[in-house]
Structure formats: C-alpha cells, structure tokens
Amino acid sequence: MTRVVVPVAVLENEAVSFGLMNLLGTMDVTVLGYHVLPEQTPPDQARLQYEERANEALTDITEEFREAGGAADYRLVFTGDRAKTVRRVADEVDARAFAITGATGTVDRLLVSLSGDVAAERILDFVIELVGDRDIGVTLLRVADDEETTTLSDAQARLADAGVDAQTVLAEEASPLDALLAAVPDHDAIVMGEQAPSLQSFLLGDVTDRVAAGSVGPVLVVRQPPAGQE
C-alpha cells in the first residue's frame, strides 16, 4: 500500500486531527515524531531526557491511526534540521507523500493543485488511492497561464474513470500560491506536489509551508519521484 509520513512535533504536544486520521485511513502511515534542537544541544542529550515521554505520546498517536483504518508505525527523531529529517525518513520508508498537520473535521472535499511544474500523474494516482471508494469530492485547480501537457479535463476524466467525482477550476490569479489560497474556503484539506526547488521557493521559503500557514486545514504533499526514476 501507499505510505504517507505524518511529521508531528511530539514534545510540543502537536495533535493530529481526527479528520486527517480518517482521511489517511486508506493509506499506510508512518508517524514521524520529531523534536528540533538548537545547535547548543547535542541530539543525544535530548534523547537521554525525553525519549521515554516522546515514545509514550507516539504510541498513543499511532494507535489512533490504526483505529482509523490503515497500518501505522512510528519513528522518533531528535534533529537540528526538520526539513532534512522529513526528507530522510520519507526516503527510508519509501513514502509517496508527507503531511502537514492542520485542524479539520470530517473531510468532504479535497482541493488538489496541479499548478506549476509538478508530476501531475503522481498526484492524480495518489488522490485516486486516497479517496478510494469513499464519498469525497475533489476540486482540481490550476492557474490559467500554465503550459502543461496534462489539461484539467484530462485529469478530470482520469479521476472519473477511477470513480472519483471532480470539479475543475482554472484560476485567473497569476501566482499558483494566491490561486490556491483563494480556493481554500469550502475545502477541508489540500493535496499538492512538492515543487522542484526554484529560485522563488529559495527566496521566499518553502511553498508547501506557506500554504500551511495561509490555510488552517491539513496539507498532503506528494513527493517528487526519486531521482533516476520517472
């Protein structure tokens, strides 16, 4: 089955909403409990003190994921660099996506962004598997001036073949991020691609994090295919 990594700031009592747990019921889940340390502190020193408490909390969260449906396990990492840790663990467990947790009730409608240079096929396959036979509606979004090969109607047809009901929105906003944030109301969660590192994301911070900041609900980020494999 397809695996999703759910990073949780475990010692800061970050909670995972039931809506997200239920949404991921069709997936295998690796809960990634992490604790970020300043450079003054060796990770091992934090492990010595907090390992037990963190593992207890992670056991509880993982049990809740299991009850929601899918197989679930957990990892605990003490780190100085959250992004590197998420990337490493996602690679090691061969995860298709990672989550940015957020508050949501039951998920009735997903917003799926196909704007920009993303692997649309991978995102659509992921959405089909995520929705499964559940009654979750999908909105496909892309900005108007894109020149991508996969058109919105192709994507819509592909989802329909798999039994997933999708609307399409061709946004007028110039920036994929603005378009996404404008479309967020009426949706309970977002699915988007991991952008190739570009100059813009370098200068302005990670787009996926900015989406999470501008929207309250959870975000599922579909990872790039591993290098050398398409």
Place this chain on the structure above:
Amino acid sequence: MPTGDAPPLGTNIEGEEPDVEPTVETDEATYTDDAELERTIGLSGGLAIGVGTMIGAGIFVFPGLAAGQAGPAAAGSFAIGGVVALLVALPTSELATAMPKSGGGYYFISRGLGTLPGAVVGLSLWFGLVFATAFYLVGFGYYAIDTLAVLGIALGGQYVVPIALAFGAGFTLLNVTGTENAAKLQNGVVALLLSILAVVLLWGVLNAVGLVGRPSTPERFMPFGPFPVLTTAALVFTSYLGFAQVATVAGEMKRPGRNLPLAMTGSVLVVGTLYVVTIFVATSAFESATLASLGETAMVDVGRHYLGGAGALAIVVGGLLATMSSANASILSTSRAIYAVSKDALLPRWASRINLKYGTPHVALGMAGGPVLVLVATGRVEVLAEVASFLHLVLYGLMCVALLVLRRDEPDWYDPDFRTPGYPVVPVLGALASFALIGFMRPLSQAIGLGIMLVTAGWYAYYARDVSLKGAL
C-alpha cells in the same frame, strides 16, 4: 555495535549508571533502540567550528607577545605548533571516524584506555576549555578597547577585564536563551574574517618582500637564540586548540568518515598557514621589541603600518569577530564536554539537563560560563593560554596513545573509515611532541595544570571509582 552480553558498567556514588546504548551509525543519522539522531553538520560547518575556534588567538592576540619572545623566528614557533597539531589531528581523525559520537577526545580515551584516564581527561578538558574561553574573552576585551580608540573614544586598559566579564556573561546567557541559528552566523563570521585577513596579509607580504612600498628593515631571524622559539611554541599552541573540538560534534556530522578528517586536518592547515604568514608580515613591519611593547593588539598597528586607518579598522573589526567567535565556540564545546562526562556518570546526571522552553543545556552552559568569569577577572593572558594548552596537550598526547593501544588490540568494534598515514610514526611523534611542549611552559602554568589533573583524579576516586567504560560503546 550492539553486543549481547555487555560487561557491567558499574555505578557512581549516587547509584547512576553510564548511559551506553547500542547504536547503528549511518552517514545521515544515528539509530538507537528507540530513537534516531539526525546528522546535520556538513563539511563547511565542521571547518567553521575548527577555524572559528582557533583563529581568534593566533592572529589577533599572539603576534606581539610571540615576537617579543622569539623575534622573527616566532613564525617558526607557529610552524612547530602547526606540525604538532597536524601530528595529533591525523590520529584524532582516525579515532573520530571509528567512534563518531559526541564527546570527542574524552570519548576516545575513556573507551580506549579506561575510566581513570578518561575521567581525568574529560574533567580536565572542561577546565581546559574554561581557561581557553577566559583567554579569548580577555583578548576580546583588548580589541574592544582598541576599537573604541580607533573610533575616537579613549578608555584606559583598566576596562579590559570589565568588558570581557560583561561579554562572557552575555554569551553564556545568549547560549541559554538563544534558539536562533547561530551556526549560520558563525559560518558568515569566519568567511568575513578570512576575507579581511587575505587582503591585509596579501598586501603585507607584497610590502615585506619589497614589491610595493618601502623595503622593510632586516632583523636577525633568531635574536634571542633557538630556545625561546620552543618556549614560544608552547605558548602559542593555544592558537591550535580547536581542531579537536570538531570531534566533539562527531555525532552530528554528516558523512563522518569523510568530513571529520577533512574538517580537522583542513582547519589546522588553514590556520597554520595564516599564522606563519601573519608573523612574517608583522615582524617585517616592526622590530620584535616594538611588537612586544604593542602587546596583545600589536596587529592593529601592523594593519595601520601597511594600509593606514583602513588597515587598523579592518584589524580591530577582525579581532573583535575572531575573539568573539573563539569564545563562543569554546563555551559551546565546554557544554558538550560536560554532557559527555555526565552521561557516563562521572558527573551527576543533572549536569546534562536541558530545558524544554529553549531546548538548551542550561546547567552545563552555566558550569561553563561561571568559572570562565572567575578566570577572566584575573586578566592573566599568558597563564590562561598556557594552562589551557597544558590541559589540551595532555588530552592530545593521550589520544595518540589511545590510537596506539587500539591499533595494537584491534577490538572487533574498531573499524575506522580513515586510517592515519605514517602509522605508527605519526601517533608516536604526536604523543611525544604533545608531552614535550608541556615541558617548555612556565612553572606556574605547569603547576596549575598538574593541580587540576590531580583534583580530577581525586574526584574520580571519590565519585566514580566503580564505573567501567573501557570498550563500552
């Protein structure tokens, strides 16, 4: 590597046992039974720790003092120090790649030679780093006074110690409460420093060899004979205390098998070259007697001699940054040194507590910063430097011995990625040279250093006699 029947580790007087977990190391993380530790420091970060710790003293504090003792041959003193540092850096690299864990030199000696040498070295390293930090802070105080002087605010030398005290307290506090990423700042500071030095030194060299400007006054190379060259080497060896600090973050280095040896030997080569060139430039600008009278901040006048007001300003700014970066890096290393011995039950476990609010080891940082302030108050630059060197040299010598012992026994777990070239000559010379340099120090420094070692041995006998660490990975 995990072993089924580990030997008993024993407990200290409070009944605490060393925390020794079986681990699996990869290039990107350390895996213990129940948790993972991310490796996040790259080669440039390792070099910045090494160079950033070392560069403060050698260039910005010692040239005047060293030239006063040995004349232009002080360049040879720095070269001797550099060769000794390299002889130790190579064995240290091998040990670090075999045991890429936090704790550095203390860890290698406690595992390779046993608990008593480990305890003496581990606790002495704490004090050695405290002396080194105090030395850097006093140097910082001199540069602060000179910076104000260049800016037209004249303060007397009596403000050096108060300024050093204020900044020492400030750094400690910042390290407890600051969660900003200071590592990036440190990398930037080191890069800026190297640029300033490159410009000033290049211009100085061109001048000194007579390509531009007026030719300099020739002076006898060894006006005071060869012996002062060796005593000066012992004094200025403080400028090389830093490469082994890279090993204290061995557990956090990415690709440790490659990056640890490169960062350690690389930082010694970089600073060693800069030191020798600096002394050459300084002694070409002024006679050694003049340099000696200029004292700790002689380089400011050297900068002014070659490049006028701009040169003086560049040097005071560089000196402030360099001594600050050395002091700060040393406080951080001290905190790690305390953690390493506390984890092994040689100090109470509470010494390695961290607070959840800032995520920082406030107890260990306090145990680093507190004694530093007491030593700063003495204001004795040369004694501070020599005691720091003494305690580090004992560590360095014993690391070479630990390498020889481990290579002789080759226990199952000993599998370094990097093997010292020139074995066994390099570690034997490294050990002999380290111990020999101690012999050239002034008696007061030797007495203080020996006293500290005896106290730490006494502490071991009282507190942790039953702890057994040899081979406990």
